[in-house]
Amino acid sequence: MLGLPAAAAVAASATPPAGAQTTGDPLPSWNEGQAKRAILSFVRVATDPASPQFVRNEDRIATFDQDGTLWVEHPVYAQVVFALDRVVALAPEHPQWKNVEPFKTVLSGNQGRIAALSLKDLETILAATHTGMTEEDFQAIAAAWIAKARNARWDRPYTGLVYQPMLEAMQYLRLAGFKTYIVTGGGQAFVRAYAAQTYGVAPEQVIGSAIKTKYAYDKNGRAVLIREPSLLLNNNLSGKAEDIYLFLGRRPHAAFGNSSGDRQMLEYTQGNGGARLMMLVLHDDAEREYAYGPARGLPDTKIGTFPQSLYDEALSRSWNVISMKNDWKTLFKAAD
């Protein structure tokens, strides 16, 4: 049973699946307006060989932040829910956790105290739940979790809380020859576990925060990589630009984000020649999703902060701000 209001459910199921629209409106879940026009205009200019802003096929790269840009990030990142669930699942193997913080708080189930855990506590929890196993074991654990975990507010899988308008934008760009990359502050291995199925984005097109791995042999002499509690790439802020260069060796022509963590990715994209598209999702839709900024007087939450300074930079650099409330006709993809 879905928790969606009936009207929203009807609207969602009336939306054609991404990829189906080969004629007609490629962005049916977008209301007419500046944001939609910006995407259509960008693709037209970038793919027109007669345009001075034409982009060669091999340079057509578009990058997308994930949390808050492609799917819901409030009230807590899905990956943090995953880590907390893993503490509960692993607790029988670690009886001492009942008496040791921050595990004690997690196991108490007290949502208020869990929400108050510090960043350092979270790092301890991430190290305990995300490292020590082979890379393939971790992938299987993450894939199994994402297949069955459900978001409480909507009673849907997290992968059901992806934004239909963004799926349409990704697909539209792919049909125009763009390679779509996810560039996330989240864990690269975690996101890769579901990105192909959820977004149509292959593992090698997910760039995320990454830890070191250690080469080893299992008991059968097979080479394995063990996940180590040591950060290799912090893919946030300027790290996003640096890691895009590390992975791709050049600048994107389109970039989508929603918070100050995406600022440098958009600036780096704008530094390219030819057609360019820089877009930021503003969560101003308290009814259908959440409203937070604090740009434009929206509430100041702690996740996915969109400060007024970022809004001002968007205006001064001619970036496009997407109003979730006004620009998106349908919010979530239709239920599977």
Add this chain to the structure above:
Amino acid sequence: MLGLPAAAAVAASATPPAGAQTTGDPLPSWNEGQAKRAILSFVRVATDPASPQFVRNEDRIATFDQDGTLWVEHPVYAQVVFALDRVVALAPEHPQWKNVEPFKTVLSGNQGRIAALSLKDLETILAATHTGMTEEDFQAIAAAWIAKARNARWDRPYTGLVYQPMLEAMQYLRLAGFKTYIVTGGGQAFVRAYAAQTYGVAPEQVIGSAIKTKYAYDKNGRAVLIREPSLLLNNNLSGKAEDIYLFLGRRPHAAFGNSSGDRQMLEYTQGNGGARLMMLVLHDDAEREYAYGPARGLPDTKIGTFPQSLYDEALSRSWNVISMKNDWKTLFKAAD
């Protein structure tokens, strides 16, 4: 004028360009033998949906070491020649170099003393010639160098010293749906400057040793990345397996190397399920190129070492050793 013996030049020009062979022998520069059969058999099994070793299209990944596997690495890596040439080019801006080692030795032009430079000297030279500029300036410098530098023995551009049999193997694998990656101990940014033109490999499919970059703004407020003298990825030995996982999130099904630096890449590839192909080029052709090991009693040189222990591991793990002398009919690609 080419330095190739007449017979070799005729053989080279008689070779059809890679990609032209849609019928007939896809590997015309390979002599009949175990190595050639191994490649043909691998592709047949990997792409046969009825085979228990069938590899899905999205998992078709093949990785290639560069130096000594795709092009000549003796008597000195092309990238080191580049760095030495850069010292000469930059010397007018650094008058003090005339009196400071290791620059003084480089500027002396004394080949014997240059060849005797230590690894630490080379690191000093690499830092002085490879860092401090933007990533785009470095790419332009590297591209300009590779376009005009010539190898002394053959009087050909370095990009003319790529092995025609390997170009055919790459193209054959691509036609079978494999994505071909270069996985090099060399500098990622250096190799990316010519990989697309030379090998048909896009920048994002070059994984190499990489330094950190620093996000900054130029005087016009444009975002740039400055190359820093700090190693981020040492893409050699176990680093090759670790970085393949970092970039791709999964194991290759085929891997080609030629030295102990490629050992872990081949082991990691063999750890995959389905069809797998692990190959090592043995440089046993003193007449047409160079002969070095020290496996099988070949001379022990310091670059691209192929020790007997690697040869023994290849036999015990059923890897394929390519004899340059016996397996390759044509050595170099035809002159442009």
